[in-house]
Structure formats: C-alpha cells, structure tokens
Amino acid sequence: MIFAPDTPPKGTLRDWVDHRAASGGTAFVFWDDPEGLDWKSLQAEARKIAMALTAQGLEKGESVAILQPNGREGVLAFYGAVYGGFRATMINLAAGQDAISYALEHSEAKVAIVHDSVRSLFEATRPGAMATMDVSVAVTDAKLHDVAPSDHALLMYTSGTTGRPKGVVHTQSSLLAGGWTTAIAHDLSPRDRALCVLPICHINGLCVTVIGALVSGGSVAMCPKFSVSGFWTQVSEMGATWFSVVPTIISHLLHAKGAPGAETMDRLRFGRSASSALAPDVQSAFEKRFKVPIIETMGLTETAAQILSNPLPPGIRKIGSPGIAYGNEVAILAPDLTECPCDTEGEIAVRGPNVMLEYLKNPDATNGTFADGWLRTGDLGKKDADGYLFVTGRLKELxxxxxxxxxxxxxxxxxxxxxxxxxxxxxxxxxxxxxxxxxxxxxxxxxxxxxxxxxxxxxxxxxxxxxxxxxxxxxxxxxxxxxxxxxxxxxxxxx
The missing domain is CATH 3.30.300.30 (ANL, C-terminal domain)
Structure with missing residues (x-):
C-alpha cells in the first residue's frame, strides 16, 4: 500500500490496516485513556471484532450499528466492522430519539455495538429484534469474508429536505478516497498527528482525521468532545500538528481565554475549517491572534467529506472561498447540466472516487442526486478565473x-x-x-x-x-x- 498523491488509494480498508500494522507506529492516542493504540494493536483488535461479528452469521455488507462516543471503543468498533467486510453504521448520538430509531430500523442492522454510556438511549430506540454485541468475547475460528474495494463499508445518515434522514452508502474504495482527498490537500505524512474533537459518527471526524491518518500513515489524538477551555492544552500535550474543526469552534476559541505556547506554535502546521462557511472576519481575527493559518474547506457526507480546500501556505488562500478541488472534480452546472462560464452562478456538482454509491433503499433520491455522472449538491456557487469556488446559496431548504x-x-x-x-x-x-x-x-x-x-x-x-x-x-x-x-x-x- 503506497500513499500516492496522484492516484486514489487501491485495495480495501483491511489491506491498509494490515499494511500499517506491518509498518508499525502509533495510530491513536486518547485524552481520556492513557492506553493508546499502535497500528499493530489496532489490527489485532479489529480482527478480533471482525471475527466475533462473522461468528454471528452476518453476511458481507450487512449493517452493524455503532453507538459509540469518541474513544478507544468507538475507533475499534468502526475498524472491526469494516475489517470484517460489514457496513459500519455510525449512529449520531445527538440526533434525537426519533431519528435514531429510524436509522436503526432503516439500516436493517441485526446487531449493535453499544457503549455503556448510551445503553439507555439504545434501549429507548432499538428495534425489537436488534441484539447488542459483546465484542470482547474471543472468537478464533471464524473465517473472515473476502472483501473487495466495491463492497459496502459505511452507512451514515444525513438530513434531507423531506425530513427523513437519508442513508448514505460508501464503499471500501470511496471511504479510502475520502481520507486521500484530505491527505493530498494538506500534504499529510507519517509525521503528522491530527487532533480529533469532532464526533466520528459524522463524516468530517471519521474521514478527515481517522481515514486521513490511515491513508497517510500519521496518527490521531482523539478527545471525547470539544472543550473550549481544554483545547490548547490538548493540542500541546497530545502533540498535534493540525486540527479539523467547524466555524463555531473557531469562533468560540477566538473569544475565549488561553493560547498555545511557543513550542506548540512551532509544531502546529495549520487548522482546518469545514462543514459550513467560515466568516472572513472570524478567520482573519483568529489568524492574527493565534498565528495559526486556517485552511477553509468544503465537504459532504455524500463525498466522504472533503471536495474543496484552500492550499497550504505559501499557496494562495482566498478568504471567503472553500478553495479548489483535490482528488475529485468540482464543477458549476447550468440547469441543462453544461458547465457554467467563469464567475457565473450555477449548481455545485462533484464527481470522483470519493463519491457515495447510493442512498440506501432510496432509488428515487439516488437518481435525483446523480446526473450524467455528477453528484448534484443542491448548493449554488461560482468559480473565479483561478478555479477557486465561492458558495452563493442553496437550492435546498436545509x-x-x-x-x-x-x-x-x-x-x-x-x-x-x-x-x-x-x-x-x-x-x-x-x-x-x-x-x-x-x-x-x-x-x-x-x-x-x-x-x-x-x-x-x-x-x-x-x-x-x-x-x-x-x-x-x-x-x-x-x-x-x-x-x-x-x-x-x-x-x-x-x-
């Protein structure tokens, strides 16, 4: 397995975990758990969970519901599911009981891997036939399914204009490509460590930091959740070289006390903003105060996170723009699906190896989202002469x-x-x-x-x-x- 900037990752998530285990090195450190994970240990634990799931008689590509906060157990539950060839179904624990009940039912998962802290939530939302899985039980005689790049790997629910969440299906290859687009845009290497404060039940936390580290060979410093008072201490003590957050977090940090020390500043390469537009005044004020460059980006659940990013310094960062395409194509389309001229508003569309396979059990929504090979985002935007995209509005009412x-x-x-x-x-x-x-x-x-x-x-x-x-x-x-x-x-x- 080679991380090549010009070529999407080949193989499966299992292949890449095995490769990282053979190469060695740290995979995860946890703020609330002194015992981290190196790649060899992660491989062994993921394989054990995969065997336990296989021993339950689950077919390849079946959903495994994962109700886990950020932490060691959540990371291993995800990797165990995809290592075994199953569809990791990441449940948003803050979605509300109605949405969680719908996702669990709609996913048709037979088993769930549930953290003790959310046991009552699961009991209140579980379908009657869904069982919980004790992944600590050792199973050594289960033959793992063969896994191919085109097999289902992730099911993640995202809100739509119809109100019911839509189940976004990613394959082994599109999930890897999601980590790759981040790695090439930000020039990630085995020397890098991402601070993860966003929940991995969301596409940003999962693909940008977790899969980004798998593809690049770096590591992840994982926190249970964002803490405005503890953020800079976590960056410092956990050795992070970059972080990915949302604009709200950047605003909170800007208006809070505390700042990184000189050693941390020397090590910290950049901060990354995603998920919604970052106000230019906030970005400028943050960079002036903390001397940390903020890289604005754009991504979707349907594209395994990132589609656009501003270049790293000394490249040109255009404040107010989420940047240019890395690892995929992003176009501005007119209603007749032809590409719009420069500086002309149209619908933002994406195609590339990171694009989802489908919406689960929803062919109408799938067909309505794809057109001539493009995934239509429902967002409006325009490109300037340098290829930088500017979001101007939304077709959808989200x-x-x-x-x-x-x-x-x-x-x-x-x-x-x-x-x-x-x-x-x-x-x-x-x-x-x-x-x-x-x-x-x-x-x-x-x-x-x-x-x-x-x-x-x-x-x-x-x-x-x-x-x-x-x-x-x-x-x-x-x-x-x-x-x-x-x-x-x-x-x-x-x-």
Whole structure:
C-alpha cells in the first residue's frame, strides 16, 4: 500500500490496516485513556471484532450499528466492522430519539455495538429484534469474508429536505478516497498527528482525521468532545500538528481565554475549517491572534467529506472561498447540466472516487442526486478565473447550524404533533455563532395557551436540543403561495 498523491488509494480498508500494522507506529492516542493504540494493536483488535461479528452469521455488507462516543471503543468498533467486510453504521448520538430509531430500523442492522454510556438511549430506540454485541468475547475460528474495494463499508445518515434522514452508502474504495482527498490537500505524512474533537459518527471526524491518518500513515489524538477551555492544552500535550474543526469552534476559541505556547506554535502546521462557511472576519481575527493559518474547506457526507480546500501556505488562500478541488472534480452546472462560464452562478456538482454509491433503499433520491455522472449538491456557487469556488446559496431548504444539516420538515412535524398547532414551518436565521440558528413560526387555534417554551420542549424531546428552535413566532397566518403551500423563505422577513 503506497500513499500516492496522484492516484486514489487501491485495495480495501483491511489491506491498509494490515499494511500499517506491518509498518508499525502509533495510530491513536486518547485524552481520556492513557492506553493508546499502535497500528499493530489496532489490527489485532479489529480482527478480533471482525471475527466475533462473522461468528454471528452476518453476511458481507450487512449493517452493524455503532453507538459509540469518541474513544478507544468507538475507533475499534468502526475498524472491526469494516475489517470484517460489514457496513459500519455510525449512529449520531445527538440526533434525537426519533431519528435514531429510524436509522436503526432503516439500516436493517441485526446487531449493535453499544457503549455503556448510551445503553439507555439504545434501549429507548432499538428495534425489537436488534441484539447488542459483546465484542470482547474471543472468537478464533471464524473465517473472515473476502472483501473487495466495491463492497459496502459505511452507512451514515444525513438530513434531507423531506425530513427523513437519508442513508448514505460508501464503499471500501470511496471511504479510502475520502481520507486521500484530505491527505493530498494538506500534504499529510507519517509525521503528522491530527487532533480529533469532532464526533466520528459524522463524516468530517471519521474521514478527515481517522481515514486521513490511515491513508497517510500519521496518527490521531482523539478527545471525547470539544472543550473550549481544554483545547490548547490538548493540542500541546497530545502533540498535534493540525486540527479539523467547524466555524463555531473557531469562533468560540477566538473569544475565549488561553493560547498555545511557543513550542506548540512551532509544531502546529495549520487548522482546518469545514462543514459550513467560515466568516472572513472570524478567520482573519483568529489568524492574527493565534498565528495559526486556517485552511477553509468544503465537504459532504455524500463525498466522504472533503471536495474543496484552500492550499497550504505559501499557496494562495482566498478568504471567503472553500478553495479548489483535490482528488475529485468540482464543477458549476447550468440547469441543462453544461458547465457554467467563469464567475457565473450555477449548481455545485462533484464527481470522483470519493463519491457515495447510493442512498440506501432510496432509488428515487439516488437518481435525483446523480446526473450524467455528477453528484448534484443542491448548493449554488461560482468559480473565479483561478478555479477557486465561492458558495452563493442553496437550492435546498436545509438549515445549516454549526456545520450540521437540519431538515426544516423534521421540526415542522414535531410542532404539528401538538393538537393546537394549525400551521408550522421552521426556517433559518443568520447567526454569528452558528452560521444559522433554527427558528419556527406557528399559527395556533383560537384560545390556545401554548407558549414558546411549550413548543420548544416538544422539539427537544423529539429531535434533541441541537435541532430544536431557539424561538417560536406566533403569527395569525403564515405566508402562502397560490396553491396554499407555506412559503418558508418569506418567514425571515415577517418575523
């Protein structure tokens, strides 16, 4: 296995784990666990888990649900599933019970690898026939499935405009390509160590840091979650050379006390921003204060994370742009699917080895997303004469809060669950902290005593705190078009 900047990775995740084990070196260090993982130990543990899953009679490509926070057990659960040729189904623990129940049911996973800390959440959302898996039980006589690059490797659920999460399927090869696009854009090498504070149940944390290290031969410093007060201490003590975060984190760090020491500054090559647009003023202020270059990027769950990145210094970084394509093609398409001229707005589309295989059990959504070999993102943008892309808007109605996609319809349905609500529609309001925040407008029946707090509490219970609206606007009537459909995009102006 060779990391070649000009060629997508060949083989499977199992091949690459075996190669790293043979080469040696550290794979992971953990902030909350003194026992790290070298590649040889990771291989042995992943193989043991793969055998335990195989011994359960699971077929190649079947889903294995993984409900794990960041940490040693979560890393091994993921690698064990893909090493065995199964479809690692990463469950977002903050998604809310309805979404988790849907993902577990829709994935058709027969077994789940569940961390003790989320056992009650699993019990509240599990399908009746799903069993938990004790991966500590030693199994030595199970013959592992043969695994090919085209086999399923990952199932990750992402919000869509229809409200129901869509299950994005990646193959062994597209998942490796996702790590490769990061590695070539950021010139990663075995000397690098990524600080991982983003959850690996999201595509950014999983592909950028975890798979990026597998492909490049570097290592990962993993933290349970982001801590604004502990961030620079973690960068320092864990020996990180770069980090990947979202704009919200950059903003929090900018406005908090503390800064890296001189030794850390000498070692730290760059910080990486992804998942939503980074405000130019925030980026400039961060770099001025901390003397750490921030590389703005863009990626999707459907593309195994990164599609665009600004070059590393001394290359030209254009503030306000997520950069240029690395490892895939990114085009601006007109409605007739021809490429738009320079500086002309159109839909952002992607094709390359990192693009997903399909949406699981959803051929209509799959066919609607692909056109002439391009994956249509639903985002609007334009390219300048140097090939740098600028995002100008979205065709879809997704709310992007702190880099996370939130489907307005999910919130609509939660609000409609109360009998007093006659009309409901969620929408985005610009926010300096999160990029966008969630608000909603409702019309309630005459005489109703419903309050803002009542409806927010319903949304928290059904969807989780993160997706719940910050404010509910009570209106006599919501704006509608000729057909009677609520015009969501007009709500910002009337509230």
């Amino acid at each position: 709310i992007i809060k702190g880099g996370e996609n939130i489907a307005p319809r999910e919130i609509d349905e939660a609000l409609y669950s109360h009998g007093d609500v006659i009309e409901a529609a969620a929408f985005a309001r610009p926010c300096k902290t999160y990029g966008e925040r969630v608000e909603a407008a409702v019309r309630v029946r005459d005489g109703s005593r419903l309050t803002n707090d009542d409806l927010v509490d319903i949304c928290v219970q059904k969807l989780g705190r993160f997706k719940a609206p910050d404010r509910i606007h009570f209106l006599p009537e919501l704006p509608k078009g000729p057909s009677g459909k609520i015009q969501r995009l007009k709500l910002l102006a009337v509230t």
